[in-house]
Every structure is written in structure tokens, then in C-alpha cells.
Amino acid sequence: MRTTPVLTRLAWRYLWRNHRRTIIMLSAIVIGVWAMIFMTALTRGMVDQMIKDGISVLPGHVQAHNPLFLDDPSVSNRISIGDAELSRMFDPLSFKAWASRVKVPAVITSERESRGVTLLGIDPAAERAFSFVTYDDVEGRFLESAEDNAVVIGRKLANTLDTRIGKRVVLMSQDPDNEIADRGFRVAGLFEASMPAFEEMYVFVGKKTAQKMLRIGDATTEIVFVGDDYRDVEPTYDRVRETLDGDLKVSRWYEIDTYLGTMLKVMDGFVLIWVIVIFLALSFGLVNTLVMAVFERIREIGLMLALGMKPASILGQIIIESMMLLAVGLAIGDLLAWATIQPLKEGIDISAVAEGMEMMGASSVLYPKLYLYDMLLANVVVLILGFLASLSPAWRASRYEPVEAITKVG
Amino acid sequence: MNKQLVLPLILFVIPTFAAETELDATRLVREAIDHWRGLSSYTELTMVIHRPDWERSMTMRAWTKGQDQTLVRVVEPKKDRGNGTLTDENSMWTFSPKVNRVIKIPSSMMGQSWMGSDFSNKDIARADDIVDQYDHTILQVEENDGVTVYDVQSIPHEDAAVVWGREVLRIRDDYVVVEHAFYDQDDELVKKLVSLEIGEMGGRTIAKRQRMIKIEEPDEWTEISVNDVVYEIELKDSLFTLSNLRNPRD
Numbered sequence: 001m002r003t004t005p006v007l008t009r010l011a012w013r014y015l016w017r018n019h020r021r022t023i024i025m026l027s028a029i030v031i032g033v034w035a036m037i038f039m040t041a042l043t044r045g046m047v048d049q050m051i052k053d054g055i056s057v058l059p060g061h062v063q064a065h066n067p068l069f070l071d072d073p074s075v076s077n078r079i080s081i082g083d084a085e086l087s088r089m090f091d092p093l094s095f096k097a098w099a100s101r102v103k104v105p106a107v108i109t110s111e112r113e114s115r116g117v118t119l120l121g122i123d124p125a126a127e128r129a130f131s132f133v134t135y136d137d138v139e140g141r142f143l144e145s146a147e148d149n150a151v152v153i154g155r156k157l158a159n160t161l162d163t164r165i166g167k168r169v170v171l172m173s174q175d176p177d178n179e180i181a182d183r184g185f186r187v188a189g190l191f192e193a194s195m196p197a198f199e200e201m202y203v204f205v206g207k208k209t210a211q212k213m214l215r216i217g218d219a220t221t222e223i224v225f226v227g228d229d230y231r232d233v234e235p236t237y238d239r240v241r242e243t244l245d246g247d248l249k250v251s252r253w254y255e256i257d258t259y260l261g262t263m264l265k266v267m268d269g270f271v272l273i274w275v276i277v278i279f280l281a282l283s284f285g286l287v288n289t290l291v292m293a294v295f296e297r298i299r300e301i302g303l304m305l306a307l308g309m310k311p312a313s314i315l316g317q318i319i320i321e322s323m324m325l326l327a328v329g330l331a332i333g334d335l336l337a338w339a340t341i342q343p344l345k346e347g348i349d350i351s352a353v354a355e356g357m358e359m360m361g362a363s364s365v366l367y368p369k370l371y372l373y374d375m376l377l378a379n380v381v382v383l384i385l386g387f388l389a390s391l392s393p394a395w396r397a398s399r400y401e402p403v404e405a406i407t408k409v410g
Numbered sequence: 411m412n413k414q415l416v417l418p419l420i421l422f423v424i425p426t427f428a429a430e431t432e433l434d435a436t437r438l439v440r441e442a443i444d445h446w447r448g449l450s451s452y453t454e455l456t457m458v459i460h461r462p463d464w465e466r467s468m469t470m471r472a473w474t475k476g477q478d479q480t481l482v483r484v485v486e487p488k489k490d491r492g493n494g495t496l497t498d499e500n501s502m503w504t505f506s507p508k509v510n511r512v513i514k515i516p517s518s519m520m521g522q523s524w525m526g527s528d529f530s531n532k533d534i535a536r537a538d539d540i541v542d543q544y545d546h547t548i549l550q551v552e553e554n555d556g557v558t559v560y561d562v563q564s565i566p567h568e569d570a571a572v573v574w575g576r577e578v579l580r581i582r583d584d585y586v587v588v589e590h591a592f593y594d595q596d597d598e599l600v601k602k603l604v605s606l607e608i609g610e611m612g613g614r615t616i617a618k619r620q621r622m623i624k625i626e627e628p629d630e631w632t633e634i635s636v637n638d639v640v641y642e643i644e645l646k647d648s649l650f651t652l653s654n655l656r657n658p659r660d
Contacts, residue, residue: 107518111573111594114521149569167595170571172517180500180517182571 033333045369060224099126106173110161121210140189148206150188154199302405311398318394435546445585448641528632543570558583612639
């Protein structure tokens with residue numbers, strides 16, 4: 001391998017002998033790499049946002065329900081463990097946050113309209129940390145305690161119902177005996193959510209008030225736990241399961257929202273496929289360039305072989321050439337991608353297509369997310385596949401017969 | 411009478427007077443509902459649902475007993491014959507012979523229209539709510555052709571399951587409701603039930619023809635006319651059962 005420095009120098013010089021071709025090839029690689037990384041960052045950002053929004057509404061990384069609740073979310077399938085008991089069980093476990101809540105389908109009615117919604121009876125203090133509503137941003141006020149007699153609804157829902165802060169609406173649901181449970185509530189506040197659909201879907205009332213209205217004592221229907229990272233919920237899941245000891249069905253967030261869970265898995269595969277697809281397009285250019293470079297130099301290669309250069313060195317030189325080309329292209333491409341993503345960190349406003357995005361469950365501001373992993377993946381894939389692609393022209397060059405090559409015309 | 415005694419007397423009299431009118435108002439509403447329904451009743455009625463581009467009419471028979479039990483059955487038109495509604499306390503069931511199923515109306519559907527009319531299921535099932543979920547006061551008293559008409563204002567309790575800001579009932583001294591108006595919380599009139607024809611029937615003076623009008627859509631209304639009514643009749647409890655709703659035995 002003594003020859004490697006020489007070969008490297010030769011390869012480098014050769015690259016710039018035909019600088020126009022090299023620059024064209026380089027720009028193709030740069031654009032390809034940039035597209036790989038930039039597009040990946042965009043999709044990553046979108047999926048991350050969807051999952052963050054999704055989890056914030058679920059909310060929590062792990063949830064516990066009555067085993068029948070997920071199929072039939074009514075108060076008949078409630079959790080009859082009281083709050084005192086729950087606190088005794090879960091407070092010592094030091095989760096990031098946990099809360100028990102009443103979550104049932106309900107109908108909200110104003111003078112003019114009625115809509116199906118999900119009623120959330122919450123203890124506002126317990127959920128402040130992870131609620132998808134920022135309490136302080138609520139127009140009017142958010143619930144003040146679990147006994148609060150008011151209701152907080154989304155701004156969009158208020159528009160649909162033609163109601164506003166200070167007016168009364170009626171919430172209707174069913175009690176455990178399937179009798180109607182209803183009550184009037186005064187609207188205390190209007191919340192805004194990053195996803196307009198949430199504004200129409202959720203209404204907040206005090207937990208105690210909801211329990212009284214539904215006549216379920218101090219029972220709840222859902223316990224939520226927030227761990228440290230949504231990508232790693234196992235520790236939280238295991239501890240909750242152990243503590244509950246089979247009484248309730250404990251689920252991870254991706255089991256409850258299977259759409260989101262699948263989305264996350266698909267995303268990881270998608271990044272790889274995306275990188276490979278772009279590379280395939282790129283590889284034609286790369287192979288073509290190398291083949292050209294070899295054809296052009298047949299006589300030169302023949303001369304070098306005649307002077308005693310080993311075929312292996314010829315092979316090495318061509319491969320080094322292609323690797324250099326790719327490395328320079330990757331470096332510039334990475335830099336360019338980073339440079340375009342950095343100023344967009346604050347989010348890209350895509351409200352022009354917000355309606356379509358909302359159908360997918362994404363919000364109208366896109367925050368590109370550059371992961372080191374994605375960048376490395378793109379680089380490694382390009383280098384490995386690039387190496388494989390350059391093997392064939394390099395092999396061919398090293399197999400020339402010196403005499404034939406030197407005398408070759410053209 | 412010396413001056414020192416008068417003031418306490420006035421202070422004492424005013425609250426009792428206020429309390430009395432309030433009680434009177436509540437009693438008036440209670441009596442009006444009882445008068446309209448009786449302890450038990452059997453009614454044959456026609457309901458006309460009017461829309462700008464169509465109109466349909468149904469003939470029905472209805473039984474009521476006490477405050478809670480009601481059974482309504484459609485007689486005509488033929489295609490709706492046998493459709494029935496049963497209410498008992500706060501629950502409501504419907505039966506349709508076409509699907510041969512009794513369906514309990516879930517709470518989510520209580521706000522929806524009853525048989526396509528301008529009445530909601532809730533209006534039918536829970537007419538009594540107005541007595542105890544509201545505060546009643548008499549707004550004014552009018553003399554009209556020898557009949558006294560009371561305007562009773564009913565404001566729902568804070569936690570009552572009522573969306574209206576207030577309701578105003580015009581009740582005659584013989585307990586016939588002349589008009590029942592629903593105001594939203596901005597005090598705008600939304601809809602009203604007007605008695606178009608008042609007369610003698612079944613031994614009582616009742617509203618023979620009533621029309622529910624939406625103020626914003628004057629072309630849409632539902633009219634209920636009573637064709638025949640019998641009050642205080644003997645009704646078996648078995649009448650108000652799910653099996654009777656499904657298989658009529660009358």
C-alpha cells in the first residue's frame with residue numbers, strides 16, 4: 001500500500017484535469033445529497049409534530065383504562081379506584097406527570113347548534129404540565145380547579161355553536177345506568193390548539209363536576225402517565241403494569257393511536273428508501289462519468305500499465321477518484337442542507353395547504369428536524385453504493401492489455 | 411300608627427309579597443302543564459310539518475299518565491303506521507315496525523328532531539323540566555276580553571340542562587298556555603309555540619291547535635291539532651311498557 005499516497009495525488013489531479021465534467025458531476029451529487037437530507041428533515045419534522053400533537057392530546061405515553069373502555073368508551077366501563085388510592089399507588093413512582101381523568105363522548109348544545117364532542121373532566125393542576133392547551137393562552141380563563149363549574153371549549157367550536165364566553169351551553173352524556181346525564185355549563189374560556197380539529201373535538205370541565213354530572217362517585221375512565229421520552233415508553237409501561245397488577249388494561253401510546261405508532265415506524269423505513277431512490281438516480285450519472293473518464297484515458301492507462309503499474313493500482317486509482325468526488329460532493333451537500341435547514345428552524349408557514357395537512361393530522365407550521373442519524377445514513381448509503389457503482393468501470397480499466405490499450409485509436 | 415312601626419312592617423311585607431308572586435308563577439306553570447295533560451289522558455291529534463318545499467301530515471294517538479309516562483303511536487300515513495314513541499321518566503324509546511326494533515334514544519340524540527318535526531326528543535320526553543329547573547316570575551298581568559293573561563318569565567337555573575336564556579309563557583287564568591316563547595342568551599327570540607285555536611274539548615278549555623315557529627325561518631313550522639281528547643281515564647300500567655310499544659294491544 002506504499003502506492004496509496006501517489007494514487008491519491010494522481011486521482012486528485014486527474015479529477016481537476018477535466019474540471020468542467022467534475023464540477024457538473026459534483027453539483028449533481030451536491031443537489032442529490034441536499035435533497036436527501038432536506039426532504040428527510042422536512043418529513044421528520046412533520047411526523048415529529050404529528051406525534052407530539054397526537055401524544056399531547058392522548059395525552060401521555062402510557063394510559064390505563066378499564067379493559068372494556070377502548071372498545072366502548074362509556075362510563076359503564078370506568079375505573080373504580082378512587083383518587084386517594086391512585087395517589088398512594090403512583091405518587092411514589094415519580095413519573096414526570098400522571099393524572100386521572102374522566103373522558104367520555106358527549107353532546108354539546110347551544111341555542112342553535114349541537115355537536116358531538118369528547119368531554120374531558122380534568123384536574124387542571126395535575127395536567128398543566130402536559131396538556132395540549134397552554135392554560136395561560138386561553139381567552140377568558142382556563143378551569144381553576146377540579147370543582148370548577150364552568151366549561152372551556154375550543155374557539156372553533158364556539159364559532160360553530162354560535163356561543164361565546166359568559167354564555168351557557170348544555171353538555172349531555174350517559175350515566176352508568178344508560179340514563180341521560182346532562183347539565184348546563186357557563187363558557188369560561190376559549191382555547192386555541194395547533195390542530196384546528198382539536199378545537200372542535202374536546203371540551204374541558206372540572207373532574208369533580210363531571211363525576212357529579214355522570215353520577216360515578218369518584219371514579220374516572222382514564223389514567224395517563226408521562227415518562228421521559230415518547231420513543232422509549234417501556235420503563236413507564238412496566239412500572240405502571242407492575243403497580244396495577246392486572247386490574248386495568250395498560251397501553252402504550254402507539255397501541256392506542258395505532259395510526260401515529262405506524263407512522264413512526266414507517267418513517268424510519270421511509271428515510272432509507274428515500275435516500276436510496278435519490279442515489280439510484282444519482283448513480284447513473286456517477287457511473288457514466290467514471291466510464292467516460294476511463295474510456296478517455298485508455299491509452300494513458302495502457303502506458304501506465306506498460307511502465308509497470310499493477311492492475312490493482314489502476315483499480316484503486318479509479319475507485320479513489322470516485323470516492324473523492326463523492327466525499328467532496330457529500331461535504332458540500334451536507335453543509336448546504338444544514339445551511340438551508342438552520343434558518344427554517346423557526347418553522348415554515350404552510351397555512352396555504354393547512355386544510356389538507358389537517359386531514360393528515362399535521363399542523364400548519366412545519367418545523368424541519370435535522371437528525372444526525374438521518375444525515376449519517378444518507379452519507380453512508382451514498383459512499384457504500386458509490387463504491388459499488390464505481391467498481392465496474394474501475395475493474396474494466398484494470399483489465400486492459402497494455403499493448404492494445406496504447407495502440408487504441410480514439 | 412307611629413312611624414317606628416311602619417318601616418319594619420314595610421320591610422316585612424315586601425319580601426313576602428315577592429315570595430308570593432314567585433310561588434304563584436311556579437304554581438301557574440305547574441297548573442298549566444297539569445291542565446294540558448291531566449292526571450291521565452288519551453288524545454287523537456294531527457301533526458303537520460311544513461317546510462318551504464313540502465308539507466306532510468301525520469295522525470297520531472297519544473296516552474299520558476302522571477308526569478312521566480307517555481305513549482305516542484302513528485296512525486297515518488300508512489307508511490309510518492305503527493311507529494311509536496314511549497317515554498318513562500327521562501328515558502325515551504322508539505319503535506319502528508319496518509325494522510321491528512325498539513331503540514332507546516341515547517342522550518346524544520335527545521336534542522334531535524322528533525319524527526322530523528320542529529320539536530326535539532327532549533321537548534317530548536321532558537316537558538316537566540320547566541317546572542323545577544327554572545325560576546319563575548310574573549312579568550305582567552293583562553285583562554283581555556274578560557280573561558286574565560299572565561306573562562310568566564322562566565329563567566333556567568345556572569346548572570340546568572337548558573340552553574335558553576329565558577322562556578316566556580303567556581298563561582290564561584284558566585291555565586291555557588297562549589304562547590310559549592324561547593329567547594336565546596342574547597335575549598333574542600328564537601322560536602315560539604303559539605296557540606292558534608283555543609276551545610272546549612274533553613270537558614276542558616284547551617289549545618286545540620298549536621304551532622311551533624322558528625323566528626329565523628318563518629317558512630318552517632310544525633302544527634299540532636287536537637282532534638279528540640279524553641281526560642282522567644283509567645289507563646293500565648301495562649300500556650307504558652316496551653312490549654306494548656312493540657306489540658300494540660289496544
